[in-house]
């Protein structure tokens with residue numbers, strides 16, 4: 001079994017939503033449940049040793065637009081959110097992450113040494129990530145506080161506009177050049193992340209925003225859960241030009257398991273073969289090399305192939321990669337070492 005450190009999941013969203021209905025997040029994660037994708041027992045079974053766990057402020061009523069006769073769709077962008085209700089929700093997510101850590105249900109990690117120690121101790125290595133920074137005000141003061149609470153990664157935007165920049169819609173087929181780039185406040189956010197040592201995630205941002213981060217940030221370019229646009233032309237996937245820039249700075253792309261981002265037809269359909277995932281990994285490695293490709297499942301945030309099902313089935317992908325010819329050393333990089341390398345760089349750890 002290959003221990004996997006994964007670049008993106010929404011387990012905090014599920015724990016938060018179930019907590020609102022009376023569930024105990026610590027119990028739910030530690031004992032496990034039937035629904036959703038990640039909990040302690042299923043993560044252990046599937047060799048999911050840890051990952052970036054998103055604080056995400058839900059947009060009401062987001063439903064993927066039904067494709068037209070040609071299979072095309074453009075889901076309308078979600079409305080921008082107000083800051084204070086977003087801050088409240090972000091604090092609730094962070095509190096759950098901290099409660100799980102305090103109870104020993106998972107380990108909240110702030111360094112790659114923390115991650116390696118948690119893996120050694122066989123406890124889920126969680127890293128706090130923020131997917132869309134609606135909870136952060138223009139003065140960026142809240143960023144300092146979230147960093148102190150464990151935040152080590154953020155995407156300035158989700159597929160939604162905010163004071164920092166602009167996100168891409170869920171659309172097929174569509175190029176990621178769908179709108180403006182970073183705002184002045186967005187540029188300031190990038191610089192502050194560089195200063196504090198918070199990884200900047202380019203998933204969900206417009207292509208202009210991508211280039212704005214590329215010319216500003218001192219970190220390798222990271223898209224935590226995105227795939228190849230050449231194979232699946234949804235706006236959320238990365239063009240060859242973007243992949244080349246990621247390669248140049250030895251950044252990383254985490255393979256997203258969302259079927260909409262894997263299938264040639266961009267449809268949401270759990271009957272998506274593992275071969276579609278292998279095809280994207282092959283393409284990304286051909287384009288960028290073995291050091292720049294990793295995993296970013298989107299567990300608990302997307303419809304994923306039924307041949308994986310949930311975290312317990314995570315090794316089915318690794319087995320498919322192995323069958324496709326990837327050797328041990330390559331699988332170790334894809335499964336965890338590439339992530340640990342770029343996290344260490346973004347976090348200012350000595351090489």
Ligand SMILES: [Zn+2]
Pocket residue numbers: 131203204225301
């Ligand atoms: Zn996402």
